[in-house]
Amino acid sequence: MCLAVPGKVVAIDDSADPLTGLVDFGGVQKQACLEYVPDVRVGEYVIVHVGFALQRLDEESALASLQLFEELGLLEEEFGDAWEQAAKEAGTT
C-alpha cells in the first residue's frame, strides 16, 4: 500500500466534488481524486497513492517509472487481481 504510481490524467470531471479525474497507468485506467492538485490539466502526469493524486510529475520521469514498474510486475501487483477483487467486494464497479 506504500506504492505511489505515476499516471497520466486523461479526463477531468469538473463537476465532481471532490475534484475527480480518470488517470491512465500504462494502460490501466482508474478514477483518482485530484483535489490536492487542483490546477492539473488533461495530459499532465501525477503521482497517485490510494486513489489520490499527491503531486505532479514531468512526463519523462513518469514514463520511465511506469516502464520500470511494468517490467517488474509492480503495476499488476498494485492494480491487478487485488484491485478487481477489492472493487468487486466493495461493490463499486
Added chain:
Amino acid sequence: MKYLDEFNDPDLARRLLDEIRATATRPWALMEVCGGQTHSIIRHGIDQLLPEQVELIHGPGCPVCVTPLEVIDKALEIASRPEVIFCSFGDMLRVPGTGRDLFRVKGEGGDVRVVYSPLDALELARRHPDREVVFFAIGFETTAPANAMAVHQARRLGLGNFSLLVSHVRVPPAVEAIMTAPQCRVQGFLAAGHVCSVMGTAEYPELTERFKVPMVVTGFEPLDILEGIRRAVRQLERGEHKVENAYPRAVREEGNPAAVRMIEEVFEVTDRNWRGIGRIPASGWRLSDAFRAYDAEHRFDVTGIRTEEPAECRSGEVLQGLIRPTECAAFGTTCTPRTPLGATMVSSEGACAAYYLYRRMNAPTPQAGRAAREEMNPVA
C-alpha cells in the same frame, strides 16, 4: 552483479555504484526509513551490490508493521459486530492480532472488505445507510491526506454511519526516537520520498542539526535509491549533515500545502504506540475534536482494549535496525508469510517478508518474485 540487468538503466546504476565505491573511505551505516524502499533494496539486491563499507539498516517505515497489536485487536472486535462493514487495505487482512486476524473474522461471518481507497469505503457508507461502515485508517503522512478527505467528505455529506479506526503515524518523531536510542548506529537517513511529496522538507533541518546526520530525500526505484545513497555517503565523507532532495521530480520543498491543510483540519498530533518499539511521543495523528464523532474507537467503545505483545517475535529489534530478519530464530521456520508471527512478516514492505521473498527464495526474476508474492496475496 546478477541483479544489475534488472535496473532500467544498468549503465547508470554501475556508474552510481562506482562513485559510491570511490567516495566511501570508511564504514557508514544508513537507514532507509520507508518500507517501500526496503522492499526495493532487497528485491534488487542493492545492499549486496554496495561496497562493504556502506551498510543499510532497515527502518520502521512500513505502516502495516508498526500498527500496534492492541489496535489490531480493536479492529477485530469492531469487524466482528453484525452491523459493521469493516473496510481495510488488503495488507492488513492477515496481520495477526491476539489469536486471529481480519481474514479469519471474515471467514467467521464478519463483513470485512478490501478497498483500494478510503473513498471506496465512503461510497459503501452512502449505499448502505442501514450499516455502520468503518475504515481502518493506517499509514504515514503519504496516506493521511486521503483518509482526512474521506472523513471530511463524510461530514459534508452528513454520513453518520461512517467512521475511522485511526492508527496514523508520523516520520519525524520516529527518526528522533531512533537517534536517541542507546544502541543507535545510524549515521544518515534516506528520507521517504512520498512522505515528503506531501509534507515537504520543513521538519527535517531541525533533525539534521540536532543529531548531525544527513537526510537525503529519496525515491523508490533502484536508481533513485542508489542516488540517495551516493549523496548521503558524500555528505558523510565531507563531514556535512544537511537536508538534500534527491527526488525533486516528486518532492517540492513546501510539499503539498493543500494536502497538509486538510490533514491539519481533520487530525491532531498525539502520542502513539509502535508495534515492537513502544510509545513514541507526538508520533501519530488522531481525529481532532471537530471530527471526534467519526472516531470508531469511541463509537464502538473499544478504547479499553489493552494487549501485550508476544515475546518470541523480534520484530521490534528488526524495526529499529538492531538485528536482521535472518537473525531471528523463527525466520523461515515457524514464521513465514503464510504463518506470520509478527507484522514484519505479513506485509511485503516488512523487512522480514522482503528477506523471505527475495533473499531466502533467491527469486530475482519478476516471474519468480510474482509466484512468491502470490503466497502472500490474501484475497487470491
